[in-house]
Amino acid sequence: MSFLKKLFGGGSDKAGAAPSVDGQEEFEGYVIKATLMRSGGEYQIAGVIEKEIDGELKTHKFVRADKFTDKEACVATTLSKGRQIISEQGKALFA
Template identity: 50%
Template sequence: MSFFKKLFGGGSASAEPAGDKVLGEETYKGFLIKAIEMKAGSELQLAGLIEKEVGGELKTYRYIRAERMASRDELAALALVKGRQIIDEQGEQIFR
């Protein structure tokens, strides 16, 4: 995995890490986007997972962004928006 993918939260994993609480999810263009809870002190940091079955294998891309907030509902909505944006910009190339 490249340095930049590690630095910016990308790459593939076989399953979501233990302890991730899913705050919301949606299907978009054949991908499953999950907004996950990631605590940063007393706030929540925007994070999510994008999943898709490619060639018979479930691929997962984890993203973490700088935005922080206190509201789980706002965080979930924004994480889904960011997931759609990533899919629109990169498509299946996020799994490379």
């Protein structure tokens, strides 16, 4: 039965598990984590931006439509996209 759930998007064996981090970096006081999504034989841009504000860890998740066959290229582009989001939105990111 679990095979059919996976086939039709009904769940996974790791329900509630945190996504795996494929790469991360610090940028202007924020932490950017690449949490790539698999789509067929390709990797899709997905990441998390985190910052501790007043003792509370704030997070912002992002996903983009871009897909890559090379995992390292996707990680590099995801981190670059995270830097772009921080540069454009800054403190308003968590507002």
